Amino acid sequence: MDGTYRRWDRYCEAHPQTPTISGTPPGAQDLCRRCRGLRRGISDSLARLKKIENDYKSKGSNWEVAVLGTPATWDPSHCALCYLFMTIHNNKLAEHDANTPYTLRAFRAYRATGLAVLPTPSLDTLEEDCASSGFISRAVTKADSSVGHHSVGLVGKYVDFPFVQSWIERGGMTDIREWDGLSLKDNRHFKLIDCSTRRIVKPPEGCPYATLSYVWGRSGESVPDGDRLPKQLPRVIEDALTVAKKVGIPYLWVDRYCISQTNLVEKAAQIKKMGPIYSSASLTIFAAAGNGADHGLPGVSRKRDPSRQPCAKVGKHLLTWTMPDGPALVLKSTWNTRAWTYQEMVFSGSRLIFTDLQVYMEQRGNVFRAEAWGEYPFSNIGRIDTHTSLTSPFREIYKLNEYSRRQLSFSSDVIQAMQGLFNVMARAKVLYQYMGVLLPAVIAQEDAPSDDGALQYSFLWFHIATSTRRPGFPSWSWAGWSGEVAYLELRGVQHWYHPTFQAENMDASVELANGTLVPWEEFRRLIVADRLPPLSNFLQLDASTVSLHFEWLDHPPRHSWAYAPVVASRAGLFVKCHPSYAIYSPVRLCGPVDDGPRRIKELCASAHDALVLGQLAYYRWVREETNIYDNPFADLCVVVLAKRTGGGTGDDAVVERIGFVNLAQRVWDDECERIRAETPDKEYPCFLRRLDLTRARTRIRLG
Structure with a gap:
């Protein structure tokens, strides 16, 4: 996912509704005094x-x-050009208000020419801004060869299906994704x-x-009558x-009709087959409009x-709004907020996407055709990254971050x-999952x-x-919490001899539902074979721990000398890593952090045990290669633990994960500065002194 898409996505999460202009649009020839003065400049530019x-x-x-000027000075109720300007302003994917100059x-x-309505200053490039909110172009009543280059089609009341079918005939149904070892042949x-x-x-093979x-949504449940669809279907x-x-x-x-909703064994088997079901389809139809099935x-x-x-109408030119890039429309949809739809987008090759404004088609993640645009005019701007190569675990890990933001x-789902x-990741032997x-x-x-x-x-x-805590799942899994998560971006996760993460020794057993303990070495074979017995939420570990004290800092230091997932620049909880130096590492708490001074006081009042996961080493770029330091000063990755209320005592006591910290184990002092000054510029020794932590x-018993 590129930075533009990520920023747009964050904005749409915070601003799900696009503002609308009240009243009936003015006639196309109605222009205010100021816009009449713009006619010459617009005509000359066209x-x-x-x-x-x-x-x-x-x-x-x-x-x-x-x-x-600013939107506050426009007159969309009486001027067609002002109405166009205001429409584009309302669709900006950034914080622009009525006092923003344009x-x-x-x-x-x-592949386009047109007139862009740009805020001053703009957070995006011109093309990114036009993709997110649309721009002004010459209008044609029917899409033709010029559409998508220098004019835009007027979208009708109903979908022009011959036009859509022409997209498909030009290659829209040929992008069927191939997945290693997965097919519909074994799906009885x-x-x-x-x-x-x-x-x-039961369809013919290969149809x-x-x-x-x-x-x-909330549409009423309609149950099939045997092998027949119900008479009343959601729209x-x-x-x-x-x-x-x-x-x-x-x-x-x-x-809801092709998966049994009553046979739970069959339902579970089909849910695992979502990969081949969607990837083998000739076309996926996406309903990215409305809030439910009845829309x-x-x-x-x-x-x-x-x-x-x-x-x-400006002179001899009929101008219209191009409407936003299709993916920008999808970002604002309810469909884009739902968890189940995420993997459906990832698996689909050819996608016919219905939004409230227009229909567009994607192939291989790129916009292929759109109703307003015959051939899409922009390159790959703000595109949703749905590529799944099954060769890079990092790309697949990032999908978890995108998924965790959905609802x-x-x-329990x-x-x-x-x-x-x-299931696809496991079959390709890229990544596996447990809980x-x-x-x-x-x-x-x-x-x-x-x-x-x-x-x-995995921690x-x-x-x-x-x-917030999600019931029914263990605290040591991201699934046990509702909220956006991310994994540390480490290199070489497919190898046990991890070049940047050196795991701490840990003896682990998995507790089954009947109380039996299965050693990790044996249990991992069951994961690979997909033969897991009934499980509990508990792990029993013999591992290294360190004791931590939290501090609340209203003004944290700018540099903590820790590799933090996100460098903290605002008030929050920190761990002071050394009594003599102002070296702090931010605490990534599970659950709310700022729910009152009482909880903060409780967290800071006593020491917390933390499970040591391993050391995070450093690397540097030399030309185009990455050199890994054999670095004894690497950060220590730890999981903060807390006893569960009512979780037993002694060996039966249950602890839960409540946070994550990268502990800085190093400090810069005068001796380090002397060594740095005496080192040639092209040498890169580790200057920082190690800070020892008592293990x-x-x-x-982690639950």
Whole structure:
């Protein structure tokens, strides 16, 4: 995921609703006095753009057309151009208010020319800004060869299916993803809906079919009558059947009808098969509009509001809003907030995405076609990263961060909603999971040592922000908490001889539901074979611990000399790593941090035991290669523990994870400065002195 997309995504989480302009749009020829004064400049700029349409050497050219002032000075109720400006302002994916000054700039971009309404200053490049909020372009009533380059089509009340089918005929159904060792051939419970007969059938092998990705919402449960669909279907499913037939696909897969909701064994097996189900589909239909299944697919059975694409007549030119980039629209959708839909997007190759404004199509993660744009005019800007190579564990680990920000109607589904992706990772021997935590592929190696470091690595996650405890799952797993999580970005996680993380020795056993203890060396084979017995939430560990004291700092030091997941710059809890030096490491607490001075006082009043996971070493770039230091001063990764209330006493006492810290084990002093001064510039010794922490060997029952 690129930085632009990440920032847009954060903004949409905080601002889920796009502001609307009240009242009826003015007529296209209605212009206020100021905008009438802009006509000459706009017409001259459009003529100048016309001359460089096919001059690719002029890519990147842009110039100021007019100063627009602030939105507070515009008159969208009576002026068509002001209405266009305000529409674009309301769709900005950044913090711009009515007092933000704007300019109108003409531009020649990758495959487009137009007029950009830009805030001053802008957080994005011109192309990024236009992708996120749209821009002004010349309008044509029907998409043609020029659309997507220098003019934009007016989107009708209903979807133009011949136009959409032409996309598919140009390669839209050829992007079927191949997954190592996964296919539908071994899926004996696989069923599809025959779109013509509306029966749920066992399909012919290799038949083309579409899948549907949607938000269930609160629509009433409709149960199939044997192998027949119910007479009353949620609008989104009825519309999806129509779409499949319109584009020539005979079968449709919908989870609530093609997966048994009563046979729990069959249901669990099908949830694991989400990978091949979605990746083998000819097309996935995404309902990224509305809040539930009854909203339907805009433009299929329900009319779209044509006033949502306003126009303005300037001289001989009819100008209109291009509407935002499709992925920017998806970011604002309820669909994008739901946990179950995440892996559906990842697995799908060819995607037909319905938003409230228009339909667009993606192939291999890139916009391929859109209703307003025949051929999409921008390069890969702000695109959602759904690539799954199954060769890089780092890319797969990052998906957990994206997934953890999404919402579940039932918290018990937290692992199930990612089970298809977990299953694909395991079959490819990239990563494994146990209770949600990610385990490196070393556990599948027969010659791996008994203490392979995989369990220690699986604990290297931390919360980005406030979290809450999720019942039914262990505290040592991210699944035991509701909130955004991330793993430390370590290199070489596929190898037990981890070059940047050296695991601390730990003897571990897994406690089964019947109380039996299974040594980790034996249990990891059960994970790889996917033959897990009924489990409890407990691990029994014999491991190293250190004692920590917390301090609340209103103004933490700028540098902590610790590799912190995110360098803290605001008030929070810290661990002071040495009594004589102001060396602090931020505490990444599970649960709320700022819920009152009483809890803060309690946390700071006594010492906390912390489970030692291992050392995080350093590396540096030399030319294009990474050299790893044999560094005795690496940070110590630890998990903060606390006794559970009512969790027993003595050896039966249960402790829970309540935080994560990277402890700085080094300090800079005068002697270090002397060594640095005497070292040639091209030498990179470790200058920092080690700070010793007293370890103790402790038996822990972690739940």
